[in-house]
Amino acid sequence: MLKILVTGATGNVDQEVLRLLLSQDCDVCAAVRNPKSAKQILGKSIQSVAFDFTNPDTFVNAFKNINKLFLVRPPALANVRKQIAPALNAAKLAGVEHIVFLSILGAERNRFVPHSKIERYIDQLGIKATFLRCSFFMQNLNTTHREDIKTRGELLLPAGKGKTSFIDVRDIAAVAVRTLIEDGHQKRAYALTGGEALTYYEVADIFTSFLGKRVCYNPSLLKFVRQMRSSGLPIDFVLVMVAIYTTARLGLAGNITSDTEQLLNRSPLTIRQYVKDYQQFWL
Ligand SMILES: NC(=O)c1ccc[n+]([C@@H]2O[C@H](COP(=O)([O-])OP(=O)(O)OC[C@H]3O[C@@H](n4cnc5c(N)ncnc54)[C@H](OP(=O)(O)O)[C@@H]3O)[C@@H](O)[C@H]2O)c1
The missing domain is CATH 3.40.50.720 (NAD(P)-binding Rossmann-like Domain)
Known part of the structure; x- marks a missing residue:
């Protein structure tokens, strides 16, 4: 076996x-x-x-x-x-x-x-x-950013107005299992994204509509670095996060591909579905 x-x-x-x-x-x-x-x-x-x-x-x-x-x-x-x-x-x-x-x-x-x-x-x-x-995991929002959203109703990260083609890790896992179990995926590379690209202003609005409390997006780089450092994260890790969000700010994180849909034979999960399914993390 x-x-x-x-x-x-x-x-x-x-x-x-x-x-x-x-x-x-x-x-x-x-x-x-x-x-x-x-x-x-x-x-x-x-x-x-x-x-x-x-x-x-x-x-x-x-x-x-x-x-x-x-x-x-x-x-x-x-x-x-x-x-x-x-x-x-x-x-x-x-x-x-x-x-x-x-x-x-x-x-x-x-x-x-x-x-x-x-x-x-x-x-x-x-x-x-x-x-x-x-692409960027939706689940970063219920791990790294959970406390900010839960306690202050704030989505604090320096991505400006850039769009991100968020993917749900449940879709990545489903693709991973398929490529592990089935033949035909060796020597292949897949670009896995969600089916839509959103700004963090749009993401904050989705949180607001599902959680029944106001969630605001704050793109301040200075406040982000201060907040991450004061929560005990090492400077190297914070700098990597700044680099990742800068990619989004520069408009380089919004690409949408069809690989996820083709491999799953269905549309990728949406961020609305994700927030609905995970809402207990922020309440
Ligand atoms: N987050 C995103 O948006 C994103 C997007 C694309 C790609 N990625 C990539 O995906 C990967 C996983 O990221 P993640 O945020 O999902 O990670 P994660 O949830 O923090 O998981 C990391 C895992 O690594 C284990 N681990 C830590 N140090 C280890 C060691 N020395 N030896 C063996 N296992 C060790 C941890 O186990 P313990 O229980 O022992 O700590 C944990 O199970 C990263 O390479 C990341 O760059 C992330």
């Missing part, structure tokens, strides 16, 4: 990938840093194995008998050569046949982002791969 290892298993996309894989005819294993605490998050029905990108002692056991790997780069690991490549070398040595990698929209054009370096490293190793190049 096909055995699939899912890295970043407690993360946004992966929890959904694991949930969907459970109903497929395959053997699934969650690669986690801390199997005990992961059990509380993932539940008892998910088999797990200890795995840490920065600890090579965990690699042999984690990759044993694995055919396919769902690869997620933890956001804090930016040094691909030191922090990601050793695990990929171990995967190759263990005979992993196919990697589905959660990448970022435009990775093929920007050689400096870690995702681009990972894509090229996988190709160099000669492991067959599928690259899922995703």
Whole structure:
């Protein structure tokens, strides 16, 4: 039976990938840093194995008998050569046949982002791969931005009037599972976006209409940096976020592709649907 290892298993996309894989005819294993605490998050029905990108002692056991790997780069690991490549070398040595990698929209054009370096490293190793190049996750709004929206009714981020083609991680997970289970997706790259591009003014209006309380968009860069720093986030992380929102401000995050729709045989989930489904996060 096909055995699939899912890295970043407690993360946004992966929890959904694991949930969907459970109903497929395959053997699934969650690669986690801390199997005990992961059990509380993932539940008892998910088999797990200890795995840490920065600890090579965990690699042999984690990759044993694995055919396919769902690869997620933890956001804090930016040094691909030191922090990601050793695990990929171990995967190759263990005979992993196919990697589905959660990448970022435009990775093929920007050689400096870690995702681009990972894509090229996988190709160099000669492991067959599928690259899922995703636009901005809707679920950032119920994680990173949750408290601002919930407590102050404020959507605080420096994206100006730029549009973003938000994608719901539930759609990414559905595509990921399809590309892991089905033949025909190896040596392919998909650009995954939602079906519409919206400004954050429009997003704030959608929140207002669903939550029954006013939510305002504040594009102040200075206030954003101050707020993120005072909530304890490291400066490197805040600067990465500023860079991401600057991309949106410059109008470079609004591209809409048809890959998500074609792979799912339906329209991508809308941000209205997302806010409706997740509204308990902000109430
Ligand atoms: N957010 C977006 O809009 C967006 C858009 C496109 C692409 N992406 C990319 O998607 C990827 C995932 O982002 P995310 O925000 O979804 O991440 P996330 O939810 O924070 O998940 C990160 C996962 O990595 C695990 N992890 C952290 N350090 C690890 C280590 N040393 N070894 C093994 N596992 C480790 C964490 O597990 P623990 O439980 O152990 O902490 C967690 O499960 C990133 O590469 C990001 O750049 C994000």
